[in-house]
Amino acid sequence: MNARIRFAISVVILGLLMTGPFVITALLIWAGAKAPERALLVQLIVPHLTLGATMTTFGFIVGLLVIRYLFRQYVQGLLKMGESLRLMLTANRNFRVVPEGPPEVRQLAAATNDLAQQRDGLMDDVDKQIATAKASLEEEKNRLAALMSELAQAVVVCNLDGRILLYNSRARLQFRALAQGSTAVAGGALIGLGRSIFSILERSQIDHALEVVRQRLHKGSGAAIANFVTSARGGQLLRVQLVPVLAIGDESSTREMSGYVLTVENITRSLEQESRRDQVLQSLTDGSRGSLANIRVAVGNLLDYPDMEATVRERFVGIIADEVERMSQRLDQTMSEFADSLKTRWPLEDVLGIDIIAAAQRRIEEKLALPSKTEEIDEALWLRAESFSLVFSICGLAFRLLEHYQIKELRFRLQPFGNLAYLDIIWAGHSMSSETFYTWETEPMQVGAETSPLSLRDVIDRHGGEVWYERDKAAHRDFFRLVLPIAIPETVTAAETAEESDVRPEYYDFDLFDFSDQSIDLDRPLVDLSYTVFDTETTGLEPAEGDEIIQIGAVRIVNNRMLRQENFDELVDPERLLRPEGVRIHGITDDMVRGQPNIDAVLPAFHDFCADTVLVAHNAAFDMRFLQLKEERTGVVFSQPVLDTLLLSAVLHANQDSHQLERIAERLGITIEGRHSALGDALATAEVFLKMLPLLAQMGIVTLRQAIEASQKTYFARVKY
Known part of the structure; x- marks a missing residue:
């Protein structure tokens, strides 16, 4: 029951105790008296009613003050002590209860502090044992960090949903160089833990590479990797190699993937x-x-x-x-x-021809609903090819045949011819002119709504092959013949395969491998969500009166961990002069913001930075009001859920005197660095929020919906800007 309700009930009981006995006694006497006695009672009592009422009121006030004093000293004091105990048990081990109030409460506080001191001693011993046990693991992690930082290639590790689990500095620098548009304002492309790789690389090509790897794993191939070339948003060409990460503890003969490693190289200059x-x-x-x-x-x-x-x-x-x-x-x-140029060619890999045909058949049936069959297939024939572009070329020819001639069926034939392979795409019933084939050969390829800037001739030339159209008059059939180079795959001994399968790279064992969904679900546990904790510095405190944002700082929280390196820190030109009283607080001057990007450039970049995350801020209503007032001008709308650490503090510590960021940080044992800078305040708010999560869980607030509903019930939620 709420403390205020209990206080109100106590006041009502006090009033009843003070007036109830007199009223009941008077009623009993009045009921038993006769008429003359009643008249005598009226004559005796009425002249003294004013004095009696005054004394009763005075007594009630005195009793009310006594109850209020006792309530504040004992009830609220114990409630405040309970909040302090939760802080010591979860968020801040060094926090101690202040001995204040009556002697009994002080003794309880002292005993509590003694117990906390003993607990800290036991926990220190446990921490030492844990630190000793983790020493070897930390050494391995340090070796991995050093190895990753020294790699010349960009390396990105993802789970099967395409969420980034690990990346090295080379990858960050490479994708930062490719950044365009709003991401360029923030100093780099959107690479970060928990983000989707598909915002950087083409999803269809990664899906195709995964399909190729799964086929090779299913067949027990020793070299289960895939290579492809893709283009970034700015038209840069990237060569990508995909290597699977195998599931841990899988004792079955079929090896399953839990994620994959991408090595990325920019080959545009080459x-x-x-x-x-x-x-x-x-x-x-x-x-x-x-x-x-x-x-x-x-x-x-x-x-x-x-x-x-x-x-x-x-x-x-x-x-x-x-x-x-x-x-x-x-x-x-x-x-x-x-003389100093390097010979860079279209990356080709060894792939079974039957796998190329099978992938093309599945895609044709899914995208075009066109039946297909095979005939005269050499299943042991290996091709030297780039599988994605080759499969897309085959599907592009099928799409044109279906669109122009409404063919009913497609057949495939694959046979060796010396050092070359003939891959035939066969259909019946309709012939075509050489001019039509030349047009198909040189125009950009298309499969339904999917298009490619490459033509069939581009793909064939880069394979070092040839393509032509022929008619089999005897069989009344026509076919395209793709002439491709044959590859002789490297042989892998059984011993080598067994040895590789037994090796488990320790650095792939991340919790994020098990994450299957990062969408913002209000009923999702708070500890499973990703957050963007942000703060703004402004010219003043009145957003509706023309004050503007001059700085935005933000940091990400993924998998219950703050990522200090993945931050957003941008000055904004407010296109107006700053107020002197504001400069004294945040230290940002007119010279510092003059010439910086304006809000039209910074706000879209910040919107990209915090996409698919829950927003967190201290006194979020103030910051969100500034963002909302810029919606019409910039077209940028922040529609994701918002949590406010000020409101959450009021939920957790309803009996504390202050909910300012400094006081909350002090209670939680957090040192604020860079106060009144946007990024400094965002970092402090993020630490505060992480400390609040276990405290909220103790109160039964475990989902995003519960946190929002609890926040809206606090007094501070009524404040508007």
């Missing part, structure tokens, strides 16, 4: 260098052709006319010398221009 080299070689070829023609003519004349005059002979010899010199200079220049 491809540009290759294109430039090809242009230089073409220029060398074209330039040398004229020189060789001149030399050929001069040599021919010298041979045909041996008796020519000396001056003429010298002229022809001079022509030869000049052309040879020009060719030599041209060759030296060419070698100088691309």
Whole structure:
């Protein structure tokens, strides 16, 4: 029962105890008296009613003050002590109950502090034992951190839902360089723990690579990896290798994945260098052709006319010398221009031809509802190919056949021919012209609503193959023939395979591997959600009167852990002068914000940063009011749920005198650094929020919905800006 309700009940009982006996006694006397006695009673009592009422009222007031004193000293004092005990048990071991109030409460507080001191001694012993046991594990983690930081390649580890579990500094730098639009304002692309890799890389290509890896795992292949090339938002080309992370403790013969490791390399510059080299070689070829023609003519004349005059002979010899010199200079220049370039080709991998056909069949049946069959398939034939682009090319041809000729069925044939493989795509009933095939070959590919900037000719050329159209008149069938290089896969011995399968990389064992969903569900436990804790610095305290945001700072909480490195810290040009009284508080001056991005650029970047997370702030109504007033101007709407540490403090510590951030941090044993800077306050608020989670759980508040409902019932929830 609420303390205020109990106090009100106590006051009512006091009033009844003071007036009840007199009233009941008077009624009994009045009921037993006769008429003359009643008249006598009236004459005796009425003149003294005023004095009696005054004395009764005075006594009631005195009793009320006594009850209020006792209630504050004992009831509220014990409630406050209970809140302090919860702080000592969960959030702040060093917190102690202040001995205050009557002697009995002080003795209880002293005994409580003694018990806490004894408990701390026992916990220190346990902590020492745990620290000793964790020493080797920490050493392994440090080795992993050092290894990851020194890797030259970008490495990202994801679970099967595409949530990022680990990334190294190289990956952060690489994706930061690729950032465009709103993410560029925050200094990098949205890579971070708990975020989706699909915001950076194309989902369809990763899904295809996972399918290839699963097929190889199912067949027991020793090299269950996949490679593909994709393009980033800015048009940069990335080469990606996907390696599976196998589930732990799976004793079945079929190996299942729990996640995957991506190594990412930006090959845009390499491809540009290759294109430039090809242009230089073409220029060398074209330039040398004229020189060789001149030399050929001069040599021919010298041979045909041996008796020519000396001056003429010298002229022809001079022509030869000049052309040879020009060719030599041209060759030296060419070698100088691309001597330092690296040879970068379209990444090809060894893949079973039957796997390519099977993947194409599934995609054609799912996307186009077109039946397909196989005939004359060499199941042991390996191709040297990039599977995603090749499968997309096959599906693109099927889509065009279905769209233009309404074919009923598609057949596949795969046979070796020397060092090449013939992959035939066969249909019956409709022939096509060579002009139509040329158009299909050179136009960008399409499968339903999916498109690719590459053409069929691009894909075939990058495989070093060929494609043509043929008609089998005897069988009344037509087919496309894809000529592809054959690969000889490396053999892996059974001993090597068994040895690899027994190795369990310790650094893959993260709690996030088990996360299957990160959507904001109001009934999801608080400890399972991801949060963006933020704070703003402003020109003043009146958002509706023209005050503006001058700084936004934020930090992320994922898997119940604050990620200090994944933060947002941006100054904002308010496009107006700052108030002197505000400068004295936050220390931000007009010179510091002048020339910084305005709110139109910063707010979309912050919106991207906190996507798919719950917002957390201290006195969130103030900060959210500034954001809401910019919705019409920027078009940015923050629609996710919001938690307020001020309101949560009022829920947890209803009997405490203050709910300011400094006082809350002091109670929870948190030191605030960088107070009145947006990022500093956000970091402090995040630490406060993490300390509050176990306290809320003790009160039975475990879901987001329960936390929001409890917050709205507090007095401070009525404050509006």
